[in-house]
Structures are given as structure tokens and as C-alpha cells.
Amino acid sequence: MIRDYFRFAFQNFKARKVRTYLTMLGIFIGVAAVVSLISISQGLRSAMTETFESMGSDKIFIMSGVSYGLPTTGITEMSGKDKEVVEKTEGVERTSAFIFKLLRIKYNEEVKYVFVNGLPVDRESLELIESIQTFKIAQGRDLKTGDKYKAVVGSMYAKGDVFDKKVKVRDKIEIEGKEFKVIGIMAPIGNPQDDSQITIPIDAAREIFNEPEKVDYIMVQVKQGYDAEEVAEKIKKNLRDHRNLEEGEEDFTVQTSAQLIASFGNVFTIITIVLVGIAAISLFVGGIGITNMMYTSVLERTREIGVMKAIGAKSSNILLIFLIESGILGLVGGAVGILIGIGLGELVQFAAATANLSLLKSSFPWYLIIGSLLFSFIVGVLSGVLPARAASRLQPVDALRYE
Numbered sequence: 001m002i003r004d005y006f007r008f009a010f011q012n013f014k015a016r017k018v019r020t021y022l023t024m025l026g027i028f029i030g031v032a033a034v035v036s037l038i039s040i041s042q043g044l045r046s047a048m049t050e051t052f053e054s055m056g057s058d059k060i061f062i063m064s065g066v067s068y069g070l071p072t073t074g075i076t077e078m079s080g081k082d083k084e085v086v087e088k089t090e091g092v093e094r095t096s097a098f099i100f101k102l103l104r105i106k107y108n109e110e111v112k113y114v115f116v117n118g119l120p121v122d123r124e125s126l127e128l129i130e131s132i133q134t135f136k137i138a139q140g141r142d143l144k145t146g147d148k149y150k151a152v153v154g155s156m157y158a159k160g161d162v163f164d165k166k167v168k169v170r171d172k173i174e175i176e177g178k179e180f181k182v183i184g185i186m187a188p189i190g191n192p193q194d195d196s197q198i199t200i201p202i203d204a205a206r207e208i209f210n211e212p213e214k215v216d217y218i219m220v221q222v223k224q225g226y227d228a229e230e231v232a233e234k235i236k237k238n239l240r241d242h243r244n245l246e247e248g249e250e251d252f253t254v255q256t257s258a259q260l261i262a263s264f265g266n267v268f269t270i271i272t273i274v275l276v277g278i279a280a281i282s283l284f285v286g287g288i289g290i291t292n293m294m295y296t297s298v299l300e301r302t303r304e305i306g307v308m309k310a311i312g313a314k315s316s317n318i319l320l321i322f323l324i325e326s327g328i329l330g331l332v333g334g335a336v337g338i339l340i341g342i343g344l345g346e347l348v349q350f351a352a353a354t355a356n357l358s359l360l361k362s363s364f365p366w367y368l369i370i371g372s373l374l375f376s377f378i379v380g381v382l383s384g385v386l387p388a389r390a391a392s393r394l395q396p397v398d399a400l401r402y403e
Helices: 002-015 017-054 080-087 123-132 202-209 228-242 257-300 302-310 315-354 366-392 396-401
Strands: 059-064 092-107 110-119 137-140 150-153 172-175 178-186 198-201 217-222 252-256
Touching: 002 017, 002 315, 017 257, 017 315, 017 366, 059 228, 059 257, 080 092, 080 217, 080 228, 092 123, 092 202, 110 202, 123 217, 150 172, 172 198, 178 202, 198 202, 217 228, 228 252, 228 257, 252 257, 257 315, 257 366, 315 366
Parallel strands: 110 198, 150 178
Antiparallel strands: 059 217, 059 252, 092 110, 092 172, 092 217, 137 178, 150 198, 172 178
């Protein structure tokens, strides 16, 4: 019996090909949007999680209330004394402090403003930085102990994306009027801000920044045997005491690797919900299309329904026939939409890789595919409920009289 219902449904689709394709178009678009958008969001989440996990669970990151060298009203910057407080905290193995600022740089008589990072080049700091470093040097070398007026530049300089003329190893660039020799060029990281930054030794940075004590960022390695979360809480308490702050009034943030992963996870969850909401509008429109087609089908097949009821078909049989048809429309539309969505996701990943945006990837977990297919089927079935009920309630006499 069920096989006959399916055969009957496909015969109906075949007889109304154009209308069937147009009806499923809304489902195609909606599911494709859901799959492609969520796959990119999931891929980005996975890439960020892998990046933080590669740093290790024994790292703590402390940031001042200053955003990329741009002071925020009412926020007190951190200094070397804050770093000393952190170093003296129980459970801290070693620390490293960084500074960064938006500065004027000049190359081949062309002037730009970019972020310049000041990194410590002592042996301990370099070992700590190397333990979490996620970027690689493509040309030349990295900074080392003893360097001062040397610079490592992002990949965009070598491509001519910052200055009209490409920057090469051993070239000279000016930072706030001070000449630096380029000793290394980084491999692409994946976002324009990182790929356009310049890294110099912290002593030279303090000189040209005119910031002898300022600290923007402190990285901490926890001693073996200590819990990073507990050490982070101790650091937070000690910094509050040092800066005369009450709990909840912190003008700095202390986060472990796990907390950073959780924070980004929450952000991506919100993004995913928003994207699903946007894409669901297309699915809603597709559902309306199915409802419209099924109502039209009921009107066109009224006499046919009357004949079926006259020869013994029950209302439940008629109801099931129309629900199967609408469910198939949703299911097939969802399957095609998934294929289109996967194609779009892979296309975005390819375009991102071509543009060296390595963090922008697509991911297609099984629950995304199964969930999209199930959701499109449910949309199809629900969209056909009202027309199916209308068809099942037709009286044989009235249906046979319909013209």
C-alpha cells in the first residue's frame, strides 16, 4: 500500500514538472543557505579552537583595557610593575610582556599607518613565544637575542599589498623616522590585520613609542603541577590588590587558553543562531510554496479524490497521500539544497585559501547534514498538513460534482 502511495506521488510530480521544480526552489535556497553559512561558521570555530589548543593548556593571557594601542577613556594601562606582580604570583613559571601601537611607517617614499608589535628578545621570552607561536617565517629569519633595529614583516608586504613596491629581506623601512632592517617575512596567517603587522624588538619599540613602562599584553606559563584556572584567579586577585580595585571593577582581563576557547565558542554559537535565523526565512518561504502547490493540487484533483473515496478510500488514505507528496517535496528539496550548500561552502573555502585567509574554512559535520535533511522534510510535511486535511474531508458526492 505504501509503495502505491509513493508511486502515486511521483506520477503527480511527473505530470506537473515545472510547478514541482518551482515549488522546491524555495527549499533549495533555504537549505543551501543554512548548510553553507553554518559550515563556514563551524569551520572558523574549529580553526580558532585548534589555534588556541596548540598553545597548550598551561598558558594564561593578560590584557590591559587598551584596544590595539588606542587608549580607552577611564582605563588605566598596565606597566612593568603589573608584570612584576604577575611574576611573583604562586604557580607562575615565567612571563613575557608585549606592546603594540598604530604607527607611521615609510618605504620607498610611501607612507602608511600599521600596527607595530614590540616583542621581548631575551632567551626565556623567546622560548615562551616559540611554544605558542602559530605563524612561520617564509623568508629570512625571526627575531633573536641581540637584535634591536631589526623587523619581521607580514606576508602582505612581500606581495605588494601594503606598499606599491614589494618589500624584500634586507630592505630598509622607516618606523616613526627610525630605520629598521627587514630580516624576515612571515608566511600568511589568514587575516589582513596579522598579515600587515610589523614585529620589532621591545627595546626599540619602547624607544619609538616613547613608552618606557607601558605593557599591553602579558603571557604567562604556569608551573607544572599547578592548575591554570586557579593560577589565573590568583593573578587576578593580586592585580586587583596592586591596582586598588574591587572585585568586578577590573580594568584588565585574565584568561586561560580554555577560557579563550569557550569565549570564542559562545561568539560563534550566537553567530550560528543568527545565520540559521536568516536562512530559516528562505525555508519559511519554501514552505509557503509547498502549501500553495498542495492546495492547488487538491483543487485540480478534486474529482480524482471523489473517485478514490467512491471506491473505498478512507479519509486517512487521502490524508497520507498528500502528506507523502509534501514530505517528498521537502526531502528532495533539502537533499539538493545540501549539495548546493556543500558546493558553496567549498567554493568559499577555495576563495579564502586563494586570498590567504587560512582561518576561513568550511566544515560539514554529520549532524549538520542529517539535521538539514530532517528539517526540510519536517517543513515539507507541515506545509502539507492543511491541504491534506482539506483533501481528506471532501465528500465523495461533492468531489465528483466538482468541475
